[in-house]
Amino acid sequence: MSKVITLKAFFEEARAGRLTGIRCGRCGELAIPPKEFCPACHERAWEPVPLVGHGAIASFTVIRIPPRGRAADSPYAVALVRLDEGVSLLGRIVDIPLDALKVGLPVRFRPLLQQDQTVVGFGPA
Amino acid sequence: MRRVAVIGVGVTKFGKHERTCAELFAEAAADAIQDAGVSPRTIQAIYFGNVVGGEGERQLHMGPQAGSVLGLPAVPTTRFETACATSHSAFRHAVMEVGAGISDVVLVGGAERVLNLPTDVATEYFAFASDAVFEQSTGITFPGVFALIARAHMTKHGTTEEQMAHVAVKNHRHGALNPKAQFQKEITIEDVLASAKVADPLKLYDCCPFTDGAAALVVAAVDVARKSRNPIWVLSSAAASDSMCLHDKKDLSRALATERAAQAAYRQAGRGPEDVDVVELHDCFTIAEIVATEGLGFFEPGTGGIAAEKGWTSLGGKLPVNPSGGLKAKGHPIGATGAAQIAEIVTQLRGEADPRQVDGARVGLAHTLGGNAATVLVSLFGSE
Numbered sequence: 489m490s491k492v493i494t495l496k497a498f499f500e501e502a503r504a505g506r507l508t509g510i511r512c513g514r515c516g517e518l519a520i521p522p523k524e525f526c527p528a529c530h531e532r533a534w535e536p537v538p539l540v541g542h543g544a545i546a547s548f549t550v551i552r553i554p555p556r557g558r559a560a561d562s563p564y565a566v567a568l569v570r571l572d573e574g575v576s577l578l579g580r581i582v583d584i585p586l587d588a589l590k591v592g593l594p595v596r597f598r599p600l601l602q603q604d605q606t607v608v609g610f611g612p613a
Numbered sequence: 614m615r616r617v618a619v620i621g622v623g624v625t626k627f628g629k630h631e632r633t634c635a636e637l638f639a640e641a642a643a644d645a646i647q648d649a650g651v652s653p654r655t656i657q658a659i660y661f662g663n664v665v666g667g668e669g670e671r672q673l674h675m676g677p678q679a680g681s682v683l684g685l686p687a688v689p690t691t692r693f694e695t696a697c698a699t700s701h702s703a704f705r706h707a708v709m710e711v712g713a714g715i716s717d718v719v720l721v722g723g724a725e726r727v728l729n730l731p732t733d734v735a736t737e738y739f740a741f742a743s744d745a746v747f748e749q750s751t752g753i754t755f756p757g758v759f760a761l762i763a764r765a766h767m768t769k770h771g772t773t774e775e776q777m778a779h780v781a782v783k784n785h786r787h788g789a790l791n792p793k794a795q796f797q798k799e800i801t802i803e804d805v806l807a808s809a810k811v812a813d814p815l816k817l818y819d820c821c822p823f824t825d826g827a828a829a830l831v832v833a834a835v836d837v838a839r840k841s842r843n844p845i846w847v848l849s850s851a852a853a854s855d856s857m858c859l860h861d862k863k864d865l866s867r868a869l870a871t872e873r874a875a876q877a878a879y880r881q882a883g884r885g886p887e888d889v890d891v892v893e894l895h896d897c898f899t900i901a902e903i904v905a906t907e908g909l910g911f912f913e914p915g916t917g918g919i920a921a922e923k924g925w926t927s928l929g930g931k932l933p934v935n936p937s938g939g940l941k942a943k944g945h946p947i948g949a950t951g952a953a954q955i956a957e958i959v960t961q962l963r964g965e966a967d968p969r970q971v972d973g974a975r976v977g978l979a980h981t982l983g984g985n986a987a988t989v990l991v992s993l994f995g996s997e
């Protein structure tokens with residue numbers, strides 16, 4: 489039996505500061521939901537696992553030509569963060585000076601609220 | 614599967630247009646049909662590509678609209694969308710329809726129009742091809758996605774901003790030889806390095822432009838092709854996908870879908886990278902060309918930047934890449950790009966690409982990448 493973590497559930501938890509991964513009951517693959525089959529072994533036996541929300545920047549960019557509606561934020565940084573458990577998440581960087589960003593910099597998950605939407609953010613570890 | 618050939622090509626001028634996508638496609642399609650030397654009534658299906666028309670022109674159902682403007686309202690049409698790989702996906706399906714014997718002649722291509730939109734709106738629409746919930750929400754843009762890829766490649770392999778600049782300089786040099794190109798002026802390494810930052814480490818001249826334009830191809834079965842003036846044979850056409858979200862990709866410095874599609878295309882064609890004489894590949898950003906030349910098997914992983922720096926991918930080099938000017942200088946009307954790349958390969962293999970002709974080119978490869986490198990098409994072509 490598989491416990492499906494929906495996007496809605498993932499972001500409701502994230503809003504409360506908790507990140508949720510899913511681990512395959514057959515091969516142990518860890519992934520970010522939502523997924524039905526395990527991409528590694530094609531079993532359908534996910535179990536939710538909490539992620540501590542600590543990781544390091546794997547790559548980052550500073551957006552200087554933003555899409556519509558984000559001019560007031562610009563420039564802002566977005567990073568792909570590799571979490572300690574081994575999965576990655578893309579997030580907006582907050583409270584870290586742009587010139588302090590570097591690959592390998594430790595960061596900690598922080599939920600950001602945009603209107604009603606929860607957005608993945610990362611701040612100082 | 615029957616043998617299949619491209620027997621006609623048509624490409625509009627790339628740049629800014631006042632006409633609709635359907636009008637632009639119709640011009641390219643009529644040119645392609647006349648180039649093929651067939652009657653319009655031989656067209657049995659139209660495979661049409663477009664990406665942002667729903668937002669940009671408030672127009673869905675563009676397939677029959679394009680057929681109507683072309684003057685072929687009764688021909689069945691289908692619209693394709695795989696982000697920037699759109700019309701190459703349409704091409705692969707046309708090849709399958711003709712190869713399977715369902716139709717003898719299929720018209721395929723695409724059109725895009727975005728220069729009627731403000732830059733921030735076009736930037737927003739292009740970002741629609743990344744995951745809405747996990748990625749667009751962070752404010753990531755398309756240059757931002759490739760900036761993440763660039764930094765990953767720089768971190769892992771030591772690729773430099775100067776090496777990326779060499780790709781831009783080379784493609785502008787090629788584009789200056791292409792009257793259809795959006796930019797027909799040469800630039801210098803210094804121009805690239807001094808250009809405005811878009812998404813660090815990518816600067817303005819690392820990025821392809823927003824472009825309006827259309828391209829079309831006539832795809833025909835062997836019996837029709839043999840009667841045409843200069844058919845170019847489809848040796849293979851392969852597609853591959855990879856995880857949609859960047860967070861699911863195993864290695865940001867590689868394009869796994871490019872590697873998978875290339876392996877399938879080489880296997881189907883019974884050829885390898887060493888057999889390829891000319892390449893049109895997806896240089897939406899300079900780093901994308903470097904990663905693609907590695908994924909297609911032309912250079913070892915991590916050495917694509919060195920290849921660009923040494924001029925190996927320049928006209929006159931050991932493997933000319935993007936003689937058309939590429940997306941960088943020719944322009945990138947996203948729904949038309951795949952068909953336009955194939956049109957260039959056909960023109961090269963016909964020996965009709967003067968003054969940017971790759972001498973003696975007999976085998977060509979087209980590579981088109983969609984979205985966050987989640988869709989890739991690779992096709993191989995031969996003059997015999």
Ligand SMILES: [Zn+2]
Nearest residue numbers: 512515526529
């Ligand atoms: Zn598994």
